[in-house]
Amino acid sequence: MNEPSEAATVTRRNPWIAAILGIFCSPVAFLYCGRPNRAFFWLIFNLFTGVLGCAYLLYFAAGPLGVVLGGALIAAPQLALVVDAVRVARRGQTEFPKRYQRGWGYSIAIVAWFCWGAFLSGFLKTSWTEAFVMPTRSMRETILPGDRFLVDRLAPRVRDIQYGDIIAHYENGVGTPLYVKRVVGLEGDVIELKEEKLFRNGEPIGEPYAIFEGPVPEVAGMRDFGPHTVAPHSVFLLGDNRRMSRDSRFDGDRPLDDVVGVARMIFWSREYAESPPADPWNDRNPTIEWGPIRWSRIGRRVD
Incomplete structure (x- = not known):
């Protein structure tokens, strides 16, 4: 039986690329690392904490400390996402590269992410x-x-x-x-x-x-x-x-x-x-x- 080579079974992801994607394109970082389920989790979690932070600032925050706390509810999960993306990238991808882990796949994901961000920003500004x-x-x-x-x-x-x-x-x-x-x-x-x-x-x-x-x-x-x-x-x-x-x-x-x-x-x-x-x-x-x-x-x- 032919054994797959080490290069074919383990694909290392660049932690710096994962970090940059995590900062600017959030869940796309986990697609890069071959973890789409993790991308979905962070997308939902960041949406939830972002809404929670906005609601706190809008209805409850008082004083500079309140503004800091509301900002932390929005920013801290984003920082945690970047840290997690770097950690996953360093661990490596033990499966064969996924079909979407190519230039066209990343391009579609990045465009979709920015379209989603523009839609969400516009919706919040016009409706909330x-x-x-x-x-x-x-x-x-x-x-x-x-x-x-x-x-x-x-x-x-x-x-x-x-x-x-x-x-x-x-x-x-x-x-x-x-x-x-x-x-x-x-x-x-x-x-x-x-x-x-x-x-x-x-x-x-x-x-x-x-x-x-x-x-x-x-x-x-x-x-x-x-x-x-x-x-x-x-x-x-x-x-x-x-x-x-x-x-x-x-x-x-x-x-x-x-x-x-x-x-x-x-x-x-x-x-x-x-x-x-x-x-x-x-x-x-x-x-x-x-x-x-x-x-x-x-x-x-x-x-």
Whole structure:
């Protein structure tokens, strides 16, 4: 009986290639090592821990330690995958090379992996959560310019918008710029401002979050507004920094179809200096220069 040669029965895998594939193409590293079952396990496990980490950051994380823990839930399994791929590669493949362990097989697997990643990223950003950066002072002190925060896109689909929700919304329909404001009025509410004091349905509303920075601009509706009845299927929005905010006092009620999601948590923050536009009512895009990191704001819940 002819015995298979050692070269035919043992195929060594390069640990460096396995590590690189593990970093950039994750489960493809185990296809390279001839372990498709292990590739499937890590694909499912990393998907599970990634969703768990995102959910923790979105709904529970508080403070810098919370952000680190949420990030670890996402990153640690990926690191473990790379270590495991290197270990399997060093052990060697004791079976004959699989049919898919050729250039065409790896090419298909890599393309499929990047297509899967693009699909998953797009699905998460459009259906669950997305990161935004605050460009203006209209929501100080709740959200400062330079704060990067997560928005829960799922919230408006599973529950009604509530008073006090800080929402991201399109300026004028899907595809237009996004802005962030606080909900102070719902469908059918009568909203009125008297000397910058908010009244809803004739009752004064306490607003510990509201600030009044700078002099009152000489603009109709800034200091006194209404009474105004919120339109059906719409919300009335105000910025927390009342004298620096262009909101429903000037742009009218915001249709619920324009609501993208509810702001949840600040995961990163840096100071920056901005040069205001010459005509702020028509151009909202200041010139920005980034400054130091604001560590105390990382992990702060948005409410």
